[in-house]
Amino acid sequence: MDFQVVVLAGGTSKELIPLVSKEVPKALLPVANRPVLSYVLEFLEQSNLKHLIVVVEGEDAALRVGGWISSAYVDRLHVEVAAVPENIGTAGALRAIGHYLTAHDILVVSGDLVCDVPPGAVAAAHRRHDAVVTAMLCSAPVSGPSESGSSGGKDKTKKPGRYNIIGLDPTKQFLLFIAAGAEVEKDIRVQKSILRAVGQMEIRTDLMDAHLYAFKRSALQEILDQKESFQSLRQDVLPYLVRSQLRSELSLDVAQAEENGNDKVVSLDNKVMLSQLVANTSSSSFHELCAMGPNGSAPFPRKTHKCCVYIASKNKYCARLNSIQAFSDINRDVIGEASHLSGYSFSAHNNIIHSSAELGSKTTVGPQCMLGEGSQMGDKCSVKRSVLGRHCRIGSNVKVVNSVIMNHVTIGDGCSIQGSVICSNVQLQDRVVLRDCQVGAGFVVSAGSEYKGESLARK
């Protein structure tokens, strides 16, 4: 369908320290014991998109991600991994791989997206309107994490207004305004010209930009070439396109139209008549009406381009792994309410216990839990709503609630872990009590210590 897919897998994200490290770039963070990137790749594979470009920040990370992809997806996907320097932003990353992009349209997907919205829908909406950019919006989680017990205690990472402020036209097909909620201080400015052209704008705050965009390649590359300072797709490119949609500076419209043979500038009468025939009898968006001027017959039609949105329906799952809070939320959701994403089959107790896992006597594993391959648990343990990785050794009398424990973790007797994330190769000695903590890879927590809401990592 003449689409190219670029997966921006990022590098080692600052927000996710101490979970990420040199060894574990963001793309390989385990969500229900699978790297988060696998969710994106499978989500694309389901839509028959098998030729992907994965862009990773940093050579080391690229090597690791590439190695993992080739081991997991050999014969299934045709993936090219490109390494770009760190901190050049999403726009910079696309600039860097610009010469690989040849298709008419490009689908840009963030590598940390866990969702089940068909990407074809975005692409189809993009094609239908012949838009320059189409963004996927999904409904933001009602209150972030579901508040239960200790899980919501992480106020530090959860800002109240971090979701986007989005202006839509009455048909909910075009994007008229976008701003990140966190960046807005007091007031937002809406362009009068757009408002005049549309007549009515709906401003919504309950939508979240899912970082899945379809771009027209020629437009995107033109912007990236012209605006050297643009760093980020979300913060620079998208708002620029939205702002300038009624006074487009893109030259592609003309070029494109000439290709299609219905250009208005070409002096052939027939061609003009033809395009008018098609345009007049079709229901036109405000863009065309505005372009044609107030009387519908401006001598020089204004150049416009369209910025579309695709709003995913509410019953679809969509989340981005961009904070520690999101990490534990997604882990919980993938095992819980969005379990179809995980690709595992659940047991009768609504949990996943690998056949090689060993449980001691009187140990209970509650619903919505996952126990990885080769893990061992002692007696009288209790696991609730948690994900335990591979080859963990857990002593007796351990309580694990609402937590994520990665691979090769050793936990001593009598520990209590609530709402925490414990990375690989961590050792918790006896009677450790953790509440809302993050423990970085390879850290050793000494016996009897108690922590609450702290981030522990090797210095």
Next chain:
Amino acid sequence: MDTRRAPRAVIDPKVRQVGFFAPPGQAQPSSSPPVSDLSPSSNSLSPVMIPPPRPVPFPAVPLSPLRRPSAGESIPVGSYNPSEFASPTASFSEEAPSPRRAHRGISRKFASSLPSGGFDFAASKPNNFPASSLKTVSVVNTPPGVSAFPDKKGSKAAFAEKDGGPSLEVQCEQSASSKSLKEKTSKAERRALQEAQRAAKATAKAEGSKAPVVASGEVTATNAKPVKASKAPSQKNDISSVVASEKKGGDRPPEKDRKKDVPQPRMQFDDKIRVEKAKKRAVVKQTEAKHRVELFRHLPQYEHGTRIPDLESKFFQLDPVHPAVYKVGSRYLAGDISGGNARCIAMLQAFQESIKDYSTPPEKTLARDLTAKMNCYVSFLIECRPLSISMGNAIKFLKTRIAKLPLTMSESEAKATLRSDIDRFINEKIILADMLIVRHAVTKIRDGDVLLTYGSSSAVEMILLHAHELGKLFRVVIVDSRPKLEGQLLLRRLLGKGLSCTYTHINAVSFIMHEVTRVFLGASSILSNGTVYSRVGTACIAMVAHEFHVPVLVCCEAYKFHERVQLDSICSNELGNPDTISKVPGRKEINYLDDWASNENLQLLNLIYDATPSDYVSMIITDYGMVPPTSVPVIVREYRREHLWI
């Protein structure tokens, strides 16, 4: 009738399927009492034959005797016979009108004179048995619907059993089932056993009809050939039907017998079997609307909300459809492009794009392969929205052009020729035709005229604008109607050019008609009896104008003419989204019909077109000049060759 009867009764297997031959087959000595009771009734219409109430035959009509062996075990023998008898009279009318009539006469004779029903029955058996035993084998093959990604399925089944959205789950299910069959032969065996039992049952039932087969060998010999011929398609058919019926418990009747049917001019959407079949082929998943107006059940009507999301979500799976065609199709579906000319031009341009990107696969000829591709595109477009007649004519033109390409022509040359042909068609048949229409029509506009138009017709708009440019002084009355309100767009453009306009809705047409001196109307198509097929409401305007002795001029390009004859707007029409007439935009307080879908007794009818009888049309303005409606067949006949540039 005699000419028809002779070949059909003996040779053609088509006749036997339609239904009247079944009862004699059943009326063998071994059959049950109600059946034998019925066979004399085919000679004279007795009260036994009174058709059951209308809704009943729809789901239950057994379409042919061929189907009986497989469907028979669930349905008692006696129970379906009455409905079968009723079917030709009541519900089968859309099947194939002329054969049916011929048939009734035949069956009356034959039922008593010949044991011919028996041949038919036996002949169907060799057809049936291999097919049912093939079922197990066919499951191993990848079902045609899923064949687009077979490699993916295998890995997916291994890697993850539960994957993704609902549509994919189904495929997974299928792949899983096919997998299990491959591995465990025991299951396949069990299934084979079941099939064998089923078949045995059918044999037992058909036992009585076997004897006459042997006696009349020459007739079976004539029968054998078509049966064999139909074998291959029937097998293929079974593959899909097995897959589809796995979830439904396998009670779907095979439709192999329908294969041999005369191809119908158009799909009748109250024909359940055909609809089912079309659904399996369909790219876009379409749920049919529940409450449909009785008279219009034969037209497709779908739940409008569900189609666009489904089409969208399949975007990347629709590999065979060219992106340009996809785009046009989705715009049809969303209603972004409407109007006969615009739709036709958009389609032709999309075809042009697809021809540009086309390359002949090795060992195939361009003419054949491209025609197949075009067929695929066209069926995709039909799924998005039924074709207009103008589009049908354009497609016919393109196909003849492809067929007429000389074999020696190189691929690039052929593509260039086709693309320039399309350009020429658009230019000559649409744009130049419109210019000619404008030139003719302007002579009919005089100073001081009040011109009425309805809706938004591109030809009428050009006429008005051109007359205005010529400095004629006239006023325009634009009559509009809900739900599309297309007239508003026209109004906006005319006002922009400085014309003086009056805008009103169709409710007020009888009032406004007093002051009107001419009515200019557009048309979607003009049929050969002079009937104007156009946006719904046109007929009303024309009739009111006729009553007021105002001349009605219909402007229509000649490429939209069609040799069909249509007397009403029922038999071929299009149904729009019923929700658009139940909701009033901008007025939320009018919500009396909000939950109309849950009301059993309410059906909404949103017709798109209507047919204006030629009596109400004073003149048709076309590119060949201004002609009376009676001259349409002449144009259709004389210029058809030119239309197709044969």
